[in-house]
Amino acid sequence: AQRVTQPEKLLSVFKGAPVELKCNYSYSGSPELFWYVQYSRQRLQLLLRHISRESIKGFTADLNKGETSFHLKKPFAQEEDSAMYYCALKAGGYQKVTFGTGTKLQVIP
Amino acid sequence: DVKVTQSSRYLVKRTGEKVFLECVQDMDHENMFWYRQDPGLGLRLIYFSYDVKMKEKGDIPEGYSVSREKKERFSLILESASTNQTSMYLCASSPVTTEAFFGQGTRLTVV
Numbered sequence: 213a214q215r216v217t218q219p220e221k222l223l224s225v226f227k228g229a230p231v232e233l234k235c236n237y238s239y240s241g242s243p244e245l246f247w248y249v250q251y252s253r254q255r256l257q258l259l260l261r262h263i264s265r266e267s268i269k270g271f272t273a274d275l276n277k278g279e280t281s282f283h284l285k286k287p288f289a290q291e292e293d294s295a296m297y298y299c300a301l302k303a304g305g306y307q308k309v310t311f312g313t314g315t316k317l318q319v320i321p
Numbered sequence: 322d323v324k325v326t327q328s329s330r331y332l333v334k335r336t337g338e339k340v341f342l343e344c345v346q347d348m349d350h351e352n353m354f355w356y357r358q359d360p361g362l363g364l365r366l367i368y369f370s371y372d373v374k375m376k377e378k379g380d381i382p383e384g385y386s387v388s389r390e391k392k393e394r395f396s397l398i399l400e401s402a403s404t405n406q407t408s409m410y411l412c413a414s415s416p417v418t419t420e421a422f423f424g425q426g427t428r429l430t431v432v
Contacts, residue, residue, distance in 0.1 A: 256423040306371045309421050313363035
């Protein structure tokens with residue numbers, strides 16, 4: 213079975229401080245990992261995926277297979293980063309997508 | 322731009338009613354998904370479909386069924402709505418190889 217764990221429900225940081233949103237997964241094969249973001253009153257949208265290895269809006273995430281983690285990081289938080297963040301795993305023969313419980317990021321001005 | 326459209330933004334239904342939530346995508350994606358989103362519980366997969374007339378149960382299928390008669394349309398059916406099915410319902414579609422694209426959500430209230 214595939215599972216995604218986001219241990220923090222709420223993360224509050226000051227503007228300009230570093231951000232790390234934690235994500236751990238369990239899956240025996242080679243999954244594909246994603247971070248999705250939902251801004252207030254907007255639909256859920258992709259932020260980044262591990263295959264791309266790119267930085268989006270200053271965020272990066274590295275897949276650590278040894279620790280089965282895919283933490284999301286940003287060196288300097290901005291107010292517009294305040295949103296709900298979900299880690300997701302895509303795996304299996306039918307490419308089922310499983311989400312974590314989400315972390316609300318609150319950036320304090 | 323990929324469009325995933327859910328037929329209603331808000332719905333209010335009575336306990337015991339049969340409820341249909343419709344979702345349409347315009348990008349010929351193979352996979353479609355229905356999730357419910359609840360505070361503190363995140364997104365939980367109800368059902369997904371990987372082809373026309375094909376479906377798989379997700380993590381919380383009880384009380385729900387689905388229909389996919391055409392590739393672009395995926396319907397979620399609540400056979401007999403109950404108050405514990407009050408939630409935000411999200412539809413998504415994806416090709417096999419890339420990320421999922423989401424609809425705007427349907428907030429269902431069962432009274």
